Amino acid sequence: MSATAERLPEEIIRTAIEWQMRLRANASNAELHRQLHDWRCHDARHELAWQRLQQVGGLFQVSQLPDAARTIPLLRRAEADLSRRRTLKLLGLGLAAGSATLLVTTAPPAWRSDFATTTGERRRVDLGAGAELMLNTGSAVDVLGREWVLRTGEVLVDGAGWRVRCRFGECEGRQARAVLRERDGYSEIHVERGEVLISTTFGQRRLQAGNGLGIHPTQMTVLGKRALDPFAWTRGLLVVNDIRLVDFLAEAGRYRQGWLGCDNTVADLRLSGVFHLDEPAVMLRNITHLLPVHIVERTRWWVRIMPLA
Structure with a gap:
């Protein structure tokens, strides 16, 4: 050809x-x-x-x-x-x-940003001074002087010194590794290594390794144990533990084009496992081996998980 x-x-x-x-x-x-x-x-x-x-x-x-x-x-x-x-x-x-x-x-705003990723794409950016930033799927960041601004999506920040502003606060790390994510109505941060200082209009807080925090417009809330590993995506993986099917599909849907959902009768089924983000079709097929469900795929852009007859 x-x-x-x-x-x-x-x-x-x-x-x-x-x-x-x-x-x-x-x-x-x-x-x-x-x-x-x-x-x-x-x-x-x-x-x-x-x-x-x-x-x-x-x-x-x-x-x-x-x-x-x-x-x-x-x-x-x-x-x-x-x-x-x-x-x-x-x-x-x-x-x-x-x-x-x-x-x-x-x-969309993401297309007007200094750095952005498309659906399913991940990208590394050198921040200088021994620090690095990695954008997850559908994310965007801008550079304002020495500060990085997370506009949408999710980023990993790692290195000697960095400062990233999210929607409701500013996060500053020294020899720290952390993930920041914008969710509906609040920002989320998880620290894997080191310590991060979080500054908001209503106060400051230091977050140690192994902890997570939700940054809301008027308060900060401690995030307990999560069904989703917040750092797994940096290794190209989606790692879940006892997560509801409907929540799993919402997360998996961030890495593929089109609509992905499930019937209400199977929404609360739970699953655990390790899935590869770069193989979305295989990821969905694996669900059928873990749960009593099957896949209805009218086109590659419209997929619904249904109960077995």
């Missing part, structure tokens, strides 16, 4: 679209251009997806590309023939089907 007709995985096409939208939201960001260059050079298929997307974008006479769900099928159908006439025709069909809702008018 020629390079022109090569069929690309949807995950690669979707990632190329996300890169395109990040650039449109922050075109002057030199670091973003460097990250994109690294991604394109990492795999010949990445570069091919990027070139195809630019050709489609160049022929599309609007300020934004269609969203990923619409663009992927159009690129699929145009893979074997990217001529101007055929591409315009396919895009025109897509517009007719999607009307005004086809266009992406606002890029």
Whole structure:
């Protein structure tokens, strides 16, 4: 098969679209251009997806590309023939089907950040002065002077000296290793090594290794033993202990595209185990070996866990 007709995985096409939208939201960001260059050079298929997307974008006479769900099928159908006439025709069909809702008018905040990851991606960033930051799936951070700001998602911070601001406070570590995560309504921090000073508008607190804390708008709450290992993702793993199925799927869903859920009759079933984040399909199949359930997959973007008949 020629390079022109090569069929690309949807995950690669979707990632190329996300890169395109990040650039449109922050075109002057030199670091973003460097990250994109690294991604394109990492795999010949990445570069091919990027070139195809630019050709489609160049022929599309609007300020934004269609969203990923619409663009992927159009690129699929145009893979074997990217001529101007055929591409315009396919895009025109897509517009007719999607009307005004086809266009992406606002890029998510993560795409306007200094560093960001797409769904399922993890990335390391050197903070300098002997410190390192690692972004988990769907996360974004900004750099403000010597301070790093967690905009969304989750990060691991490790090293001699660092300062990271989360939604409701500022965390400063010395020879410390900690995970910070933004949740609905509060920020969460777990310390694996060293000590972290947490400063908020209502006070300060020092958090020692082995402890976790929820940082809320007006208070800090101690986090007890968790069903989820907060550091396992840094090793590419999802490690759970006696977790509800519905909570497991909510966590696993962060690492894959599309909708993932379960029937209410199996939501409270519990499971324990070690799962590999880079193999989401295998992760879901393993559930059927641990629990009396089966998988209903109408498309790879819509998956529901159901009880066995």
